[in-house]
Amino acid sequence: MTEVIRLDRVSLWRRTQEEFSYDLKKTILSILEGKYRKPAKKMVLDQIDLVVKSGEKVGIIGANGSGKSTLLKVICGILQPTSGTVRVRGQIAPLIELGAGFDPEISVKDNILLYGVLLGFSRAQMRTRVREILEFAELEDYALVPVKGLSSGMVARLGFAIATDVQPDILILDEVLSVGDESFKNKCKQRIDKFWNGNATILVVSHDLEFIKQSCNQAIWLDKGKIRFIGDASQAVDYYLEFVTGGGNF
Numbered sequence: 214m215t216e217v218i219r220l221d222r223v224s225l226w227r228r229t230q231e232e233f234s235y236d237l238k239k240t241i242l243s244i245l246e247g248k249y250r251k252p253a254k255k256m257v258l259d260q261i262d263l264v265v266k267s268g269e270k271v272g273i274i275g276a277n278g279s280g281k282s283t284l285l286k287v288i289c290g291i292l293q294p295t296s297g298t299v300r301v302r303g304q305i306a307p308l309i310e311l312g313a314g315f316d317p318e319i320s321v322k323d324n325i326l327l328y329g330v331l332l333g334f335s336r337a338q339m340r341t342r343v344r345e346i347l348e349f350a351e352l353e354d355y356a357l358v359p360v361k362g363l364s365s366g367m368v369a370r371l372g373f374a375i376a377t378d379v380q381p382d383i384l385i386l387d388e389v390l391s392v393g394d395e396s397f398k399n400k401c402k403q404r405i406d407k408f409w410n411g412n413a414t415i416l417v418v419s420h421d422l423e424f425i426k427q428s429c430n431q432a433i434w435l436d437k438g439k440i441r442f443i444g445d446a447s448q449a450v451d452y453y454l455e456f457v458t459g460g461g462n463f
Contacts, residue, residue: 214266223297225258259284259438272425273418275435283419317361328375350374375428377404384408386417422450
């Protein structure tokens with residue numbers, strides 16, 4: 214199988230909340246008072262080496278704060294690594310922060326065109342998809358309404374409809390989807406199942422370990438930004454559970 218994702222020695226440092234809270238005035242005052250100290254940074258990903266091949270279904274597990282969502286964002290190009298290289302071959306549909314790329318001031322229809330262009334499609338291609346996307350998102354009556362006039366649930370439905378309408382080579386899922394009411398959730402599940410049963414490469418972050426065991430052929434266990442194990446999904450889950458129940462010993 215062909216390599217579609219490759220990470221070589223990828224590390225990422227991120228600013229802590231303390232550094233985000235610093236402003237110029239506070240910094241000058243602390244310097245004048247002799248109390249200034251450089252705000253800390255935290256290593257979120259630490260020397261990650263990873264290869265994902267075409268068609269693989271890969272689960273990513275680990276405790277909260279272990280770097281799972283950050284890893285997906287680096288693969289999608291949302292975040293740039295501090296060091297190392299990321300190579301991706303194929304078109305990615307990132308279901309991470311649904312609707313994060315929307316412009317709230319322009320219409321739903323124009324946002325569909327914009328979002329599609331960001332995913333790598335031409336405006337002409339996206340124009341042919343607008344009607345189906347609106348129908349799936351159940352937003353036919355909102356085509357000309359600015360996105361800021363939609364509820365958060367509507368925005369999430371729109372983001373899901375666009376990202377999954379484009380038939381990506383690589384599907385990135387962060388946590389189990391809970392978009393809309395039960396009827397819409399069922400539509401989402403059916404669409405995801407089509408990708409799952411097809412040739413798409415899928416990376417999924419989930420705390421549902423039984424789902425990872427049953428649905429993924431490979432899994433990555435992340436712990437404090439490091440890969441503790443990568444391999445068979447069932448084995449990865451068993452090792453992780455052994456680590457958790459054993460009080461952090463492995």
